[in-house]
Amino acid sequence: MPFVLFVAKISRRYAAVGVGMRVLVIVIVFTGTLLAQHAFTPEEMAEGGRLFQSNCTGCHGSAGDQIQGIALMSGKFRRATTDEEVAAIIRKGVPGTAMQPFNFTEQQAAIIVAYLKSFAAKSTTNSAANAPNLGNAARGKEVFEGKGNCLSCHRVGENGSRVGPDLSSIGLPRLSGARFVGFGAPPPSPPTAAAIAAQLERDLLDPDSDIAPANRTFRAVLKDGSVVTGRVLNLDQFTVQLFDSKERLLTLQRADLREFGNMKSPMPSYRDKLTAQELSDLVAYLASLKSEVK
Amino acid sequence: MKLRLSILLVLLATTLFAQQVPFERLLNANKEPQNWLTYGGTLFNQRYSLLNQITTDNVKNLELQWVLQVRAMDGTTKFEATPLVVDGVMYTVKPPTPAYEVVALDAATGRIYWTYSYTPAESRTCCGRNNKGLAIQGDRLYLATIDTHLISIDAKTGREIFNVKVESPNTGLPADYSFTVTPLVVKDKVILGPAGGEYGIRGYVAAFDSKTGNEKWRFHVIPEPGEPGHETWGGNSWEHGGGSIWTPASYDPELNLVYWGTGNAGPDWNGDPRPGDNLYTCSVVALDADTGKLKWHYQFSPHDEFDYDSTQVPILADIEWQRKPRKVMMWANRNGIFYVLDRATGEFLLGKPFVKVNWTSGFDAKGKPIRAVQSSTSGVRVYPGNQGGTNWYNPAFNPRTGLFYVPTWEETSSVFSKREQEYKPGTNFAGGGFTADVGLTATNTYTRTEDEGYYGAIKAIDPNTGDIKWAYKMSQVTDSGVLTTATNLVFAGGREGYFYALDARDGKLLWKAMLGGQVANGPISYAVNGKQYVSVAAGNGLFTFALKQ
Secondary structure, X not given: OOOOOOOOOOOOOOOOOOOOOOOOOOOOOOOOOOOOOOOOOHHHHHHXXXXXXXXXXXHHOXXXXXXXXXXXXXXXXXXXXXXXXXXHHHHHOOOOOOOOOOOOOHHHHHHHHHHHHHHHHHHHHOOHHHOOOOOOHHHHHHHHHOOOOHXXXXXXXOEEOOOOOXXXXXXXXXXXXXXXXXXXXXXXXXXXXXXXXXXXXXXXHOOOOOOOHHHOEEEEEEOOOOEEXXXXXXXXXXXXXXXXXXXXXXXXXXXXXXXXXXXXXXXXOOOOOOOHHHHHHHHHHXXXXXXXXX | OHHHHHHHHHHHHHHHOXXXXXXXXXXXXXXXXXXXXOOOOOOOOOOEEOOOOOOXXXXXXXXXXXXXXXXXXXXXXXXXXXXXEEOOEEEEEEOOOOOEEEEEEEOOOOOEEEEEEEOOOOEOOOOOOOOOEOEEEEOEEEEEXXXXXXXXXXXXXXXXXXXXXXXXXOOOOOEOOEOOOOOEEEOOEEEEOOEOOOOOOEOEEEEEEOOOOOEEEEEEOOOOOOOOOHHHOOOOHHXXXXXXXXXXXXXXXXXXXXXXXXXXXXXXXXXXXXXXXXOOOOEEEEEEOOOOOEEEEEEOOOOOOOOOOOOOOOEEEEEEEOOEEEEEEEEEOOOOEEEEEEOOOOOEEEEEEOXXXXXXXXXXXXXXXXXXXXXXXXXXXXXXXXXXXXXXOOOEEEOOOOEEEEEEXXXXXXXXXXXXXXXXXXOOOOOEEEOOOOOOOOOOOOOOOHHHOOEEEEEEEOOOOXXXXXXXXXXXXXXXXXXXXXXXXXXXXXXXXXXXXXEOOOOOEEEEEEOOOOEOOOOEEEEEOOEEEEEEXXXXXXXXXXXXO
């Protein structure tokens, strides 16, 4: 039978765009209501991750979000509230759906659940805001809105432009790099607070380094010479759907295009634009942005 | 007097109510191109329509006539059924989400005459609660279900005639065996087999009495101890070695052979517990239609570790092959290679990659592939990827152009990894896993460009050489089947939701319609009152087109 698979792999080929434009796909929702967690050793958690990557990603994807409406790493489950209920679903399946019973012991199912829930749990303890040596978030907000001119492209809450990726929850942990992990590779673990801060800093200094496909900026030159840039929302062999630099939802006919391709991120590097303190403050502010994403 | 009256009434009834579709009509389906009597149009499964109203010149004037909406699919389920059309009545079936709905409708207007509904018991399917469609013979439709029931339905009334359960789960868990295939009717038998290659089944092809549903013969895809081929399995691995059946078969009446493609060996990605070629998985088996006895076989992927099911629709044709008349079978395999076999003997005539392939370096003198890549625990990248160069979606053959048309997945690869796994009833038995870059079904939005690989194409292959004559590229991969016509048309679709008409000679796009859902079945063509129609399923609907009046 055609067993299947998934995943929008993030390749180095992709041109970058900027802060937080990478793995936005991984929506990690902090629920604030963490249920009683069993204590598992780091080795057990890693084994849970390995089992998850080996058995579950075929349908759910490495980030647990490939099935619409289901985000396994959010800590919220549609059909279960307790860890035991989630484990029971893993072992018994969900009748009438593609979720089938899996050949796991109770312990194995439990460590898979623990692995999944570690992402949500760590969004508090591992929050970048808790990382050492962070700057001052309030001052960082001033940089963001003032000297950094970030709102000219990005949006936080109801403020700013929609042209670049929305940064309202950029402080939540994100998985970085290749999204699909094969069996030989170690499973991804939630990034530490320091790692999140480092990721944000890298985004600011080197916006092209890592970018999710949906956040790439494309440049289209029409036959009349006019140029349109924007994020590609969708495409097929006849048309391209863009969110352009003027915040328009736009369809271009590919037959009308003289050139079409992705380009370097329009985001400037802040390497020489901010002082070390300003950069640190800005990272602290970004790390504090953790709105729930729908 | 009473007796005489009875006889008279019986005679009258026989004349008035003659069987709708006796087997002779299936044998001669090409003589009535206004109808679509089997999965592939005829028992040769060429999916070639002789209707000539819609041409390369006027195809641009196609317009929508009607749409059959079905209740929404769920998860990975797709609308894969090929409809049947008999004298102005169309029959099709919606997959069980949660109930099968078999409908008879007016093929000209889409208005429904009757609906038959069946809700299957809890069942396990790896990749969606799919169904490839119905079969018909006499006045009866046949439906094979995911809870392994074979159901016969009165084609005139929608009344259930029989409903037999083939497999009895012995685990207390949902059955590992499931039917997703279109049954094949040959003479007085309905022939089919089970899916479940990821669950440690032992596949088979079985024939059932078309009147009663009683089993008449069974061919085990995996030979038991003492049978030829059993030596290609180590230890007890044969007991759970896979070899599923989930795509329709073809039939040659002169040879009286049915041809079935068989699925992957199990566990899928770890061949260590099953040393040997693992016959007759990933093969085509030619069986005597009356007895189920194996006449010949050809194994496309010996000792498979990459899930290369040979579950493609065998296309039969009597053609001049390399200047000699020959009864051939053409087969574009999931393993990325296009094959031509002699269907009387199974002789390997030609094998040539139609997409990027690295698992084999070529063939030995007998036509057995030489394996170039082995599975490993650390992972190995293999072309084509897990979903293959093509898969279950039907190809087509056009005797007029002499070309074979196949939907392909281009530049795909997977990293396959194996691990040890014990068989346990009611659970997965895959022995590892794989990576891939796109999912089983279409997503609403798609931003991968063609130069990043993983795109679909319809390719035209010359069966004399295996050369690709043309390719029509899409942005996304495709799960669409192909229809071709005597007027040099090729119809197919893709995941974007487009349905296309191409020129069968050069692949040029002639017409397209956006249907808003992925095309995951094979189009058909038929005629009612002299008007030609083309039908295709996309998303949750069946769309039917004809020329503007």
